[in-house]
Amino acid sequence: xxxxxxxxxxxxxxxxxxxxxxxxxxxxxxxxxxxxxxxxxxxxxxxxxxxxxxxxxxxxxxxxxxxxxxxxxxxxxxxxxxxxxxxxxxxxxxxxxxxxxxxxxxxxxxxxxxxxxx
Numbered sequence: 001x002x003x004x005x006x007x008x009x010x011x012x013x014x015x016x017x018x019x020x021x022x023x024x025x026x027x028x029x030x031x032x033x034x035x036x037x038x039x040x041x042x043x044x045x046x047x048x049x050x051x052x053x054x055x056x057x058x059x060x061x062x063x064x065x066x067x068x069x070x071x072x073x074x075x076x077x078x079x080x081x082x083x084x085x086x087x088x089x090x091x092x093x094x095x096x097x098x099x100x101x102x103x104x105x106x107x108x109x110x111x112x113x114x115x116x117x118x
Contacts, residue, residue, distance in 0.1 A: 001052065004039065009049035065090045 003018055004010060010018075012027040019026065030050050033039045037056045041048045065086055086094070 001038075004050060004052045009051045011047040011049050013047075015050075062087065062090065 003015055007018075012030055013023045015030075016023040016026040030039060030041070034041050034050070037053055038060075039050045040053050041050045
C-alpha cells in the first residue's frame with residue numbers, strides 16, 4: 001500500500017521488484033485487495049497497474065476511527081486522548097452511543113433506587 005501511495009500506479013512485477021518477493025505472491029495479494037475494493041486495477045496491454053481506492057480507504061479509516069477513538073469502547077482513558085484526531089461524523093456517532101449508554105445507566109439507577117425504597 002505504501003508503494004502505491006508513494007509511487008502511484010504499479011503492476012505486480014514492479015511491486016515484487018521493490019519488495020524482493022515473487023510476482024505471483026504480490027499478484028495474489030493484489031487480487032484479494034482488488035476483490036474487497038481496496039485497490040483498483042485496469043489492464044494496459046500486458047500490465048495491470050494497481051492504484052489505491054481512496055474512497056474505500058477513507059471509509060475504512062472512518063470505521064477504525066470510530067472503533068478506536070470512541071470512549072464507549074473500553075476504559076476510555078486512552079481513547080479520550082485521541083478525540084482531537086476524530087472527524088465530526090465520528091464524534092457524532094460516538095455521542096449517540098454515549099447517550100444510549102447513559103440512558104441505560106439512568107434506567108438502572110432508577111430500578112435500584114426503587115428497590116432500596118421497598
